[in-house]
Every structure is written in C-alpha cells, then in structure tokens.
Amino acid sequence: MQFKLVPEAPEDLESVAAVQQAVPLIPANEDDCCARIMRRTEIAPRDEARTWLTFLRALGLAEEGSSGFTRTQRDPDPEDLRRTVREQIYGVEDVLETLEAADGPLAADEVYERFREKIPQYEQYRYGDRVDEIWRERVERILEWAVVLDLAERSESGYRRERTAA
Numbered sequence: 001m002q003f004k005l006v007p008e009a010p011e012d013l014e015s016v017a018a019v020q021q022a023v024p025l026i027p028a029n030e031d032d033c034c035a036r037i038m039r040r041t042e043i044a045p046r047d048e049a050r051t052w053l054t055f056l057r058a059l060g061l062a063e064e065g066s067s068g069f070t071r072t073q074r075d076p077d078p079e080d081l082r083r084t085v086r087e088q089i090y091g092v093e094d095v096l097e098t099l100e101a102a103d104g105p106l107a108a109d110e111v112y113e114r115f116r117e118k119i120p121q122y123e124q125y126r127y128g129d130r131v132d133e134i135w136r137e138r139v140e141r142i143l144e145w146a147v148v149l150d151l152a153e154r155s156e157s158g159y160r161r162e163r164t165a166a
Contacts, residue, residue, distance in 0.1 A: 008144070029069070034050050058085075060072060060084060085145060104160065108139065108143055
C-alpha cells in the first residue's frame with residue numbers, strides 16, 4: 001500500500017525527527033497525537049498534523065496499532081528516508097522519473113502536467129473539480145521533499161533530478 005498524503009516539506013531532516021518525537025511512545029488516538037504534534041512543533045492546523053502523522057507512518061517512523069498511534073524507535077536516517085519515500089509515497093517515483101527524463105529543469109506546473117495522467121481515477125471522482133488543485137499541491141510537496149532528501153535540486157528555472165542521489 002502506498003500513501004498519498006504529503007505534508008509541507010521542512011527546511012531540513014532535523015524537523016522530521018522533531019515531529020517524530022512529538023508522537024507518543026505510549027499509544028494514543030489520532031486526536032491526541034495531532035494535538036501533541038501541534039503543541040510540540042509549529043505544525044498547524046490539525047489537518048496538517050494529521051497529514052504528518054500519516055506521513056510518519058508511511059516512513060516507518062510511527063505506527064498505528066489497535067490501541068492507537070505510537071512512534072517507532074527508528075531514527076530518520078537520510079538514506080533510509082530516501083528509499084522509503086520512493087517506495088511508500090504515491091507519485092514520488094513518477095515525479096523523479098519525470099525529472100530524470102527531462103532535458104533540463106522543469107517548473108512544478110510542468111511536472112504536474114506530465115504527472116496528471118497518473119492520478120488514480122477514484123481520486124478524480126472523489127475530488128471532482130478540485131482534483132487539479134489538490135494534486136498540483138501534492139506534486140509540489142513531493143518536489144520539495146525530493147529537494148530536502150537530496151533526490152532533486154531546485155533552481156530559479158525549476159527542478160531537476162539530483163544526479164548524485166541514490
């Protein structure tokens with residue numbers, strides 16, 4: 001299973017560790033976890049905290065059990081995060097392949113237009129007229145995460161694939 005929710009990318013990976021530390025070691029329900037993330041970080045509103053909680057699950061930094069959510073004992077290692085984000089977040093591999101195939105840097109809108117056909121049909125029905133708005137934001141967030149994880153580079157002319165990344 002791949003996850004679709006992608007939070008706004010932080011400035012650095014230390015921020016990921018800080019959000020992970022906000023998730024309790026003792027199981028708590030989603031509302032309590034989101035409130036705790038918001039109290040201990042600068043993340044707001046609650047929907048963004050929920051997105052982070054889901055994203056941490058995708059990265060293996062938090063888990064959901066029958067009693068609620070807990071953080072894992074796994075540290076956010078950059079190399080491991082690069083691999084996990086590519087495997088667990090829907091669209092990341094397609095976005096990176098789009099950058100790789102490009103002759104030069106691409107603007108986020110250009111990446112989105114090339115990715116657009118990969119949006120699952122049920123998502124188009126689910127969001128209707130808002131599908132472009134929602135998925136354009138997701139692609140932009142994926143691009144920013146790719147920069148934070150050294151999978152892509154951002155310049156004034158757009159994004160391009162980081163050639164030295166794994």
